[in-house]
Amino acid sequence: MKKSLGVSIGSSGRSSAGDGEEDETSKTAIASYQARDEEIERRKMEVRERLESQITRAEEEAKRLTQVWAELEELTDPMRKEVSNEKEYKEAMEAFQEKSNERSQLTTSLMELLNESEKFRMRKLEELSKIANLKA
Template sequence: MMQTEQAQAQQQQQQLVVQNSAGSLSFNSNLSKEDEEMSRSALSTFRAKEEEIERKKMEVREKVQAQLGRVEEETKRLATIREELEGLADPMRKEVSQVRKKIDSINKELKPLGHTCQKKEKEYRDALEAFNEKNREKVQLITKLMELVSESEKLRMKKLEELSKNVDSLQ
């Protein structure tokens, strides 16, 4: 609308210039037909140039409008891409956060279990050491027992032999 109003205003100004020129021509009757022809030619050239300027102005406006339309489309596409990108980032953050929380939870559970394992391992080593010590002591005692039993058997055999000799000598 503004463009149309501006074009009309320019045309009115051109008409005033033409009327003023024509009026001054009527006052100055000394102007020749050649001068009048030159004035008309200049006026028509002026009008043609004004029309060409107006046409180019409209072309530029159309190009600007087309560019603005493309810019709006690109802006919408970029906004869509940004939303998709943010949508992709959110689930990953949630998953990473959940996994980290699970790891922290398991670490909290592992700490006392680790202490328990260390304590149980120490108890096991102590019990194993005590077991082995008692086992060694038992082996020593069995060895001593076997020595004593062997010694006892020898002594008893010796006594029996003596008794047997005594009995044989009585006969």
């Protein structure tokens, strides 16, 4: 190494004062890069924390929705039973009405047959009475 005027020249041909500035610039650049890298990491962590918080909140809300859904199912179950009972009642009433109508039709037919039978019996009795009167 040669020294001239208090400034040394290294093997690369540069002065050591320039090396000091380069070292300082490199250190500053590295420090700046590390600071940016740390800032990026910090922001990533913040975003990750917010995301985890939102996911946790969403999971809790999903659980709550599941509970509400189950409660609604419990409420609608008795309603379904009630509707089912009403439907059964209506069907039973319709069947009763049909049977009642059928019964009244059969009763009417029976009354007509009884009347015809009574008329037929009366005619036969009159015929027998005439035959008995003729023989007597």
